[in-house]
Amino acid sequence: MANILVVGSLAYDDVRTPEASRDNVLGGAASYFSMAAALYGNVRLVGVVGDDFREDDIRRLRRRGIDTAGIERRKGRSFRWSGTYDFVTDAAETVNTDLGVFGDWQPRIPDEFADSEFVFLANIDPRIQLSTLEQMRRPKVVALDTMNYWIEHNREDLVRVMRKVDVVSINEGEARQLCQTFKIVRAAREILALGPRVLVVKRGEDGAALFTREGSFWAPAYPLEDTVDPTGAGDSFAGGFLGYIAECGGYKDVGVLRRAVLHGTVCASFAVERFSVDGILGIDRGAVDARYRALEEIIRV
Amino acid sequence: MANILVVGSLAYDDVRTPEASRDNVLGGAASYFSMAAALYGNVRLVGVVGDDFREDDIRRLRRRGIDTAGIERRKGRSFRWSGTYDFVTDAAETVNTDLGVFGDWQPRIPDEFADSEFVFLANIDPRIQLSTLEQMRRPKVVALDTMNYWIEHNREDLVRVMRKVDVVSINEGEARQLCQTFKIVRAAREILALGPRVLVVKRGEDGAALFTREGSFWAPAYPLEDTVDPTGAGDSFAGGFLGYIAECGGYKDVGVLRRAVLHGTVCASFAVERFSVDGILGIDRGAVDARYRALEEIIRV
Numbered sequence: 395m396a397n398i399l400v401v402g403s404l405a406y407d408d409v410r411t412p413e414a415s416r417d418n419v420l421g422g423a424a425s426y427f428s429m430a431a432a433l434y435g436n437v438r439l440v441g442v443v444g445d446d447f448r449e450d451d452i453r454r455l456r457r458r459g460i461d462t463a464g465i466e467r468r469k470g471r472s473f474r475w476s477g478t479y480d481f482v483t484d485a486a487e488t489v490n491t492d493l494g495v496f497g498d499w500q501p502r503i504p505d506e507f508a509d510s511e512f513v514f515l516a517n518i519d520p521r522i523q524l525s526t527l528e529q530m531r532r533p534k535v536v537a538l539d540t541m542n543y544w545i546e547h548n549r550e551d552l553v554r555v556m557r558k559v560d561v562v563s564i565n566e567g568e569a570r571q572l573c574q575t576f577k578i579v580r581a582a583r584e585i586l587a588l589g590p591r592v593l594v595v596k597r598g599e600d601g602a603a604l605f606t607r608e609g610s611f612w613a614p615a616y617p618l619e620d621t622v623d624p625t626g627a628g629d630s631f632a633g634g635f636l637g638y639i640a641e642c643g644g645y646k647d648v649g650v651l652r653r654a655v656l657h658g659t660v661c662a663s664f665a666v667e668r669f670s671v672d673g674i675l676g677i678d679r680g681a682v683d684a685r686y687r688a689l690e691e692i693i694r695v
Numbered sequence: 696m697a698n699i700l701v702v703g704s705l706a707y708d709d710v711r712t713p714e715a716s717r718d719n720v721l722g723g724a725a726s727y728f729s730m731a732a733a734l735y736g737n738v739r740l741v742g743v744v745g746d747d748f749r750e751d752d753i754r755r756l757r758r759r760g761i762d763t764a765g766i767e768r769r770k771g772r773s774f775r776w777s778g779t780y781d782f783v784t785d786a787a788e789t790v791n792t793d794l795g796v797f798g799d800w801q802p803r804i805p806d807e808f809a810d811s812e813f814v815f816l817a818n819i820d821p822r823i824q825l826s827t828l829e830q831m832r833r834p835k836v837v838a839l840d841t842m843n844y845w846i847e848h849n850r851e852d853l854v855r856v857m858r859k860v861d862v863v864s865i866n867e868g869e870a871r872q873l874c875q876t877f878k879i880v881r882a883a884r885e886i887l888a889l890g891p892r893v894l895v896v897k898r899g900e901d902g903a904a905l906f907t908r909e910g911s912f913w914a915p916a917y918p919l920e921d922t923v924d925p926t927g928a929g930d931s932f933a934g935g936f937l938g939y940i941a942e943c944g945g946y947k948d949v950g951v952l953r954r955a956v957l958h959g960t961v962c963a964s965f966a967v968e969r970f971s972v973d974g975i976l977g978i979d980r981g982a983v984d985a986r987y988r989a990l991e992e993i994i995r996v
Contacts, residue, residue, distance in 0.1 A: 481877050553698045576782050600901040601915065610993050614902065614913035617880045652996050692911050695953050695991055 396435040396640035397509070399533075400427050400628075401501050401526045402516025404441045404465065408476035408489075409669065414523035416623075419670035420451050422473060423516035423539065428625035429674045430633025430661040431514070432458045433682055438507045440464035442499045444472040461692075466505050479624055486624065503529040512640040514632060515559070517541040520551035526556060530541075534644050537561035537636050539628065545572050563632050564594040572668040576637055578603060581681040582610070592651060594658070595633060596628050596664065604655050611652045616663035616689050623669045627662040628675050634661030634682070659686045697736040697941035698810070700834075700971065701728045702802050702827045703817025703930075705752075705766065709777035709790075710926055710970060717924075720971035723774060724817035724840065727927035730975045731962040732815070732983045733759045733935025734983055739808045741765035741827075744798045745773040759976065765805050769973050771796040780925055804830040813941040815933060816860070821852035825891035828859060830985040835945050838862035838937050840929065846873050862897040865935050866897040879904060883911070893952060895959070897929050905956050912953045917964035917990050924970045928963040931948065931975050935962030935983070961986045 405422030409415060428437045438461045438558035445467065455462050471494035501522060508531045515523040515538040523538055530536075536559040544552050545568060556562055562585060566578060573581035578595055582605040585593050592610045593605040599621075601614040642650045660682050667673040708722035729738045739762040746768065754765050772795035779788045800954075804824060809832045814937060816824040816839040824839055837860040845853050846869060857863055867879060874882035879896055883906040886894050894906040900922075901916040936959035943951045961983050968974040 466823055467704075473762075523929055555769045577920055577922075597901075600898075601913075603915070603918070611995075612915035612918065612945060612993050614904070614915070617904070617911060617913065619878055619880045621878075649996075656996065692913050693996065695950075695957065695994070 396511055398431050398435045398512040398514065398515060398636060398640050399438045399440065399503070399507055399510035399530070400424050400431065400514045401503075401522075402427065402514070402518055403473050404443050404447065405473040405475050406446075407474070407625060410478040410625055411623055412479070412481050414669075416669045421475060421670060425455070425671055426457065426629035426665060426674060427514055427516060427633040428573055429458055429671050430630040430649045431637035431640070431666070432460050433661070433679045434637030434657075435512070436508055437461065438464055440503060440635065441469055442466045442495050442501070442506065443469060444470045444495045447472045454675065459506075462505055466499075466502075467490075468499075470495040472496075475626070476500060478506070481621070501526055507654065508517045509607055511535070512636055513537070514636050515531070515539070516629065516632075517544070520548055520555045523555045524551065524558070526683070527555070530613070535560050535636070535639060537563055537632065538544040539563050539632060540568065542568055542571055553588055553624050556585070559590055561592040561594065561636070562590045563594040563628075563635065565598070565628055566600075571572060579610075579628050593654065596631055597613070598624070598627070600630065602659060604651055604654050606648060606651065608648060611648070611655060612639065612691060613655050613659055613689075616627060616659055616693070618663060618667065621666045622673075624666050626665050626671065626674070630665035631658035631662040633674075634658040656686055656689050658680065659690060697812055697814065697944065698739060699732050699736045699813040699833070699937060699941050700741065700804070700811035701725050701732065701815040701817060702740045702741040702810055702823075703728065703746050703750070703799055703815070703819055704774050706774040706776050706932065707747075708926060710780040711925055713780070713782050715923070715970075717970045722754070722776060722971060723771070725965060725973060726857075726932040726972055727754070727930035728815055728817060728934040729756065729761045730759055730972050731882040731931040731966070732776060732938035732941070733761050734962075734980045735933070735938030735958075736813070737799070737874075739765055739811055740760065741802050741804060741808065743767045743769055743796050744977070745769060745771045745796045748773045755976065762808075764945055765808055767800075768805075769800075773797075778926070780944075802827055807915055812836070812989075814838070815937050816840070816856070817930065817933075818845070821845055821849055821856045824856045825859070826853065828856070830940060833838050836861045836937070836940060838864055840864050840933055841869065843872055845867055850974070854889055857886070862893040862895065862937070863891045864895040864936065865898065866929055866934065870896050880911075893946070895956065896931055899925070899928070903932065903956050904976055905952055907949060907952065909949060912949075912956060914956050914960055914990075914994060917960055917986060918993070919964060919968065922967045923974075925967050927966050927972065928976070931966035932959035933962040934975075936957040956986055958983070960988060
């Protein structure tokens, strides 16, 4: 099995939706990503938690087969995020972010992780993404995510790290913000011109689009009657996407990338069906493959 | 060639977009629909215009091969619509609607049109849709569109006519409004339960979804770098959709319906590239087929 390294946040979330809410539940980009990617390969997680982080949550990661040797435990509070979703406007509002021990963290990649062939740099400070990359030996595929905060506050380093990665995976609003345009197609062209060979634009309930120099691929979201909690959809998508690429040993052709988009879509669909990581943790590879076939069927001409 | 009858509005529009505006240009559901459907079959247009309607616009319809014998000319003003588009919020705002001679119009289907096998009831008063249907002999496929106004003000007759048609083609907001739910999948189930065998949900820049009792099909919009004027996208979609079904002699299998969605998508993409009907009028069947193949390529797994 391929080795997939992820560097990103482990967090506790307070989430409000129009129908229900949960406090103090496991979240963070690295949690969602690794629990999805672990369905496809050996996941090595590099992150930081405070002394309030529950041992039980570490055990849940381990039971999924995730190597947690890269999780640093520090004095202080874990990263905390609280947010509210409005299903009418389809908008998420961050109520509060408390970086805690994540604030001044400098990830140190354990020696035994440095040979990982597949790397996901979750939406952390681009300077940290760069320093993580420098610690890797010779990764085959590096993917990165980012967020509005870094586009606004550290665009320069973000563009620098984008030049060094193979895959950029961002959401539609971020793509627009980064390129100051409302047209995804135009934004995609500009982002690919920065260096990455592959761009995935995540579009929430509207699906995802893949761009390479050769062309584009557009997939819908997996249609669900009920969405419980959209948190982690994008990172679960990235986990399925990069996980599938890792399972294939890389992306020799655009077919692998297209199927990877569908795997990402399927993982995201499970993630949003329950609060916290329960949706993605509640399924095995058989469930992914069954829903993958259903998704292929609804887009087949 | 199959005969396709359309009953709906011929209008003059004033359109404002963030980048440009046009006044007094040809619009109306029946104009867009017929100019798209004429790429696939013989279109017979039933509508009403005032004495301000330009002969030249009738000639443009005729040059497209559209039979205009069903256009009634009456004393008074033609239907006029003015609207503004905001590309940031992706919203359309109707500034003014002046029904003119369209207000108390009761369409009379010419005898020689009554045998049309394919019928499109554009978004007119559901009572008029019903009375039009009663004048048809034995149509093979009847499709209808509607709009928020009728959902709000005459839901009862709208549901009555929905029970009698094969295909309902509405936009996402209308589907949600009709079924009081934010989930398209749920709305689709409820609408199909009313009677129609086929539902198409038009989702603007997010594409279109097709629902039958057997399952669903999801297609993206054709990706464009520039959208000039979204007016008429839905009716051009319907023209390509029903036009292709007519060309196939009906929908024997779901494959026809899926390809029809792509034809609708392609026609809509041309419509929005220019103001008024210029986009859809500027292309021939060869252009449609070329873009159809490009669309198939970007959704192929």
